[in-house]
Amino acid sequence: MDETPRTDLAPPTAARPRGPLFVWANAVVLGWLAVAVVLSAAHQVLGLPGWVALHALLLGAVTNAILIWSEHFVVTLCRAPAPLARRVAAGLTALNLFVVTVLAGVTTNVSVMTGAGAAGICVIAAVHTVFLVRTYRKALQRRFGHLICFYASASVALLAGAVTGAALGTGAATPIWYSRLWGAHVHLTLLGWVGFAVLGTLFTLWPTTLGIRIADGTASLARRALPVLAVGLVLTVGGILAASRWLTLAGLVCYAAGVGVAMIPLVRALGTRRPRGPAAWMLAAAIGWLGVAVLIEGVRLLLAGSIDALPDVVGAVVPVFVLGFTVQVLVGALTQLLPVVLGRGPAEHKSLSASLARGWQVRILLTNLAVPLVAGDWPRPLPQIGWAFGALGVGTFAVLALRAAIPVALRGAATTVQAPDRPSPSSGTTTGIAAGLAVVVLAVALAATGTAEAPSTPVSGAAHTVEVTMSAMRLRPSTVDIPPGTRLVLRVTNQDSMPHDLRADSGQRTPRLRQGETALLDLGEIQGDHQAWCDVAGHRAAGMTMTIRTSPAAADTGRDHRAGHDPGTGAGLDLGATPSPGWTPHDARLAPPAGTLHRVELHVTEQDVEVAPGVRERRWTFGRTAPGPALHGRVGDRFEITLVNDATMGHGIDFHAGALAPDQPMRTIGPGERLVYRFTAHRAGAWLYHCSTMPMSQHIANGMYGAVVIDPPGLPAVDHEYLLVSSQLYLGGPDSDQHVAKIHTGRPDGWVFNGMAAQYDHAPLTARSGRRVRIWLVNAGPGDATAFHVVGAQFDTLYKEGTWLLRPGDPGGAQVLDLAPAQGGFVELSFPEPGHYPFVDHDMRHAENGAHGRFTVTEPPQ
């Protein structure tokens, strides 16, 4: 080694090293960096996935930079023969064409383009590996041989990363393999391609930025670190592919150990000289974030207890890898290296260095403040503020560097870089900005804690809501048929461990949803056909798409407003969907009569009620539920009902269980008014009560109904007594014209027991085998008849409209209790053995569209 304290990355000759090609290649790197910054800020506006910005950065800027600089270092430091400039130019041009092809392929969802671009990148990676290995053999200066080994390992990782990336981007990966390949792809590219290349370079670059000699022993430590790192990467990737958490953890620990070994010479160098200037600080911060990212990933994976948490964990640490480590290393390295490339002679180097260093304290501050902001699970504006800080920090560098590089690339001469007016930035500025930003961020964080709104924002106005689930790389339903002009709202729930989002071709999108998260996507009024898909790269290609079809036919078939779904469930509502969080079924148990005077205050309210699994709709209700509360008494009992109208329009009430002149008690009362309705129950039966305000069809269809049960004298007690009120279900806002038209023409969206489709499929009624069960039924309508049947059981008692049609001990049995609108009655049965007995409205169109439930019958206690 000569006596100069600095390591020669380029001979300090008057001529620029490596000629104009090298300048242009670096200008391309800076160009990609600028594109990535612009895309990260504007991709939402442009309607592009965030994936594009990330890959413009990693595949565009970082991959170009690693390729050109690794080749440069190998040639310069190992005194190896340089490849022909033409070949290098052709290789770099091809690389950039392939990168553009991949970006375009994923954006336009053309798998062939994605595949071709990824294949091209594989070829480039393979050629680069071969070049490095051959260079190693020809190298004159073996002292830097470890550098070649690091770069060769890195390009092997790139090759593997490109293969996995191609499988993801083209949709070739099956749902089970998708998340494993994704995890492998992320680690191969970030820990392998970027990590190896950066760590290898640092052995040389770090002393250079500090302005000291490379310490003895660095090479031997480097040679020891590489196998540890490589084994760590192989174990990590192998663990992810094999879905083994412990193998993955072992890999991460091993990789972290490798980083630790590689750090030894770098930390020792700090003993010689403290870092000064932008490059050293940025590299130090970047390595710090690499360690933090590996640590966070390992700890979170350990705590998560399952490999299924990997996508979530990786999703959280990727911003740290990308912004904290990769971007910062790139900017730091270019700050150090660009002056060497662009300047001729020490004077130009110095002025270029000064211009690239402008405001570096603030830029470092912004970038490193941004990392925790974008990576943490903070409430809204904070991550956005973080991204803005990051874009500002990196974007400013891109602008500074491009301003220096473009003139050199175009004219071959650096513009005379004016020395700043004041050689040192005014002292105190950085501290002031740092302190100011810190208190502002803290204050905004405090302000953003908690949410003022209810967790689920109700959709205002009339809308048709369709439940959409994401699981196993599919959107369910995959097709939604609606009449034109329907306002469509999708309630999207992600059930996958992979994050997903949903984006419509009209531009609306949900935020990225993690497992179990739900978001509403209001698509507005739908006129033509639309497509929607998951915007995570490759998911669309893998089949996460959905078609929204409008056809006037949908309005005429009597099954309009229906969501298409999997073959199998075959009906208009998604009855298998999960009810909303916090849902409780309407209690079907009929409480025994209490006393002989029944005083009840019934408030009319407008209420959001679960009408089908996961579908909540505005209803007009008696006593906040639809059906309203059940009244249970005996013949001769007195009922005093105070009706209070807490709603916004006129309502009334009509009790079929009482006989009186309707004029006064059944009058419509306005909002805020009360009326008292008194009657004596002279006759037994299952009676309907309902709103008496015109149009009654609309008031009943919107939920204003309930039942009065008057026991016949001498009715024996039974083991279980249930009350089911059947009705038709009309979706859509309570008073939209479309809704009223559907009611008038009798085209319901479903049929229900006790106000919600299939609710007792989700919360079955219980009974014990051999014990008597009585089921009271009232048909609230407004229009259709019902035919109650229990699958696998027979009725030995049938009481319909005031008389027994069948009594226990009669030789015959009954299979159905049929009720016209407003009729009522009860059946009794005992289940022969334990099991699951469905109960249905045996008009199968009704049963398949919601009038369906289940008894869970168990052994009676001994």
Next chain:
Amino acid sequence: MIDIWTIVRFLHVLGAIIWVGGQLTITVVVLPPVRRLLGLAERTEVLRTVGKRFALITAALFLPTQITTGVLLAWRNGVTWAALAEPGYGRVLAAKLILFTLVMAAATVHGIAQAKHRPAAARAASITALVGSLGVILLATGLVER
């Protein structure tokens, strides 16, 4: 509708405009040419005079106006101590008040450091105050509903 509360709100916003706008104007518009064109002695004299005048206006007019109008507006909007802890409006307002207090503290530090001839500390404090003031404005913007 223009009523007494419009006037109160007007005074509150006007105070903020003058204070934050004044800081921005001094930092961005006045200081660079002053530094370039004036000699050291004149520069110090000018900046000292400007600083003293700004401090006087702050203490005598700005602070009393902001606090009075702010308290009135909070009372008018039914803000209670408990409401300040609630997510949404309350917490944004609380964060704004805390940030405002910190900004005032930074401005005071600026004045003290200037008097003790410690330019670096003074500059750091003044920039902290400026950035913080912009944060106050950001939070205030978040308080305007819809």
